[in-house]
Amino acid sequence: MSSSVIARTRFSVLDRSRTREGHPPSAALRDTVALAREAEALGYHRFWVSEHHGVPGVAGSAPTVLAAAVASATRTIRVGTGGVMLPNHRPLVVAEQFGVLEALFPGRIDMGLGRSVGFTDGVRRALGRDKGDAEDFAAQLGELLDWFRGGSPTGVHARPSEGLTVPPFVLAMGEGAGIAARAGLPMVIGDLRDREKLLRGIDRYRSLFRPSPWAAEPYVMISGTIAVAGTEADARRLLVPEAWSAAYSRTRGTFPPLAPAEAVEARTMTAKERGFYEAGLAGHIAGTGDRVAHELETVLKETGAEEVLVTTSSFDRPALLDSWRRLAALFAPGR
Secondary structure (H helix, E strand, O other), rough: OOOOOHOOOOOEEOOOOOOOEOOHHHHHHHHHHHHHHHHHHHHHEEEEEOOOOOOOOEEOOHHHHHHHHHHHHOOOOEEOOOEHHHHHHOHHHHHHHHHHHHHHHHOOEEEEEEOOOOHHHHHHHOOOOOOHHHHHHHHHHHHHHHHOOOOOOOOOOOOOOOOOOEEEEEEEEHHHHHHHHOOOOOOOEEOOOHHHHHHHHHHHHHOOOOOOOOOOOOOEEEEEEEEEEEOHHHHHHHHHHHHHHHHHHHHHHHHOOOOHHHHHHOOOOOHHHHHHHHHHHHOOEEEEEEEEHHHHHHHHHHHOOOOEEEEEOOOOHHHHHHHHHHHHHHHOOOO
16 A cells, blocks of 8 residues: 555665675675666666675675666666765765766766765774764865866866766765755765654754755655565564674674574574664564555655665565565555
């Protein structure tokens, strides 16, 4: 069952190329490309990939390279990044990479940008960065956008980026909402589990928004995990691998590959692990189609969001694909 508010909302995919126990990282990357083809056929608006460095559970370390593979394998769906972590890179190089993508796939490329730096001290050292680099995000963002408009004080021009239009989006965590608003850019904000924080961020963004050449008015994309299945229990099982991966990372300091739900459920967990695990299962939009439609309608009315970026990962690929299909049936019935 669809509703008018769901039907007029765009739905998009962020796939983080999560690795799975017993499968090499290359399989996760091929799974990402295969999912992009499915997402296009199902009517999703965008397909984005992520940037992680030195994380055992994530194969996606080079998002613009992976975006090129996704764009090559698809025809119409918009393709981009969720996101390129700008403090990890020189803005000129980021502009050049997106310029190449836009030149090859005109009118289909999005530039989703985040302000995080490496996940650990070791990764930050390897990247030649430190935590303080995130504080320069607003200036880095301005420099990046300037490369598309032409030139710099150094007399250098970004080729082939100059003169091209690649829509920028800011991944808003904490200060990101204010930065996106002052720059006049669309904002991606999560997650759906902390509704009060989500609404505060959106209100801040809308109140501070300044129109720009990139966006005449605020544009809000909310992001989070959504799982749809034939039963409540099956939808919950889709959440289990990621919930355990999060619990593992909170107690051991690194994200592992996703494990099968049945292996996780058979584990003997410490009280601390169990607490993080149960917290990881809570608050997502998950259930049967009717329940998910009801919850989506509620959150869309609360937030006024124009778009939903769905970030669901799981071990069971057929069940995960079924979830994407069931969700698509809510916003594009009969497609």
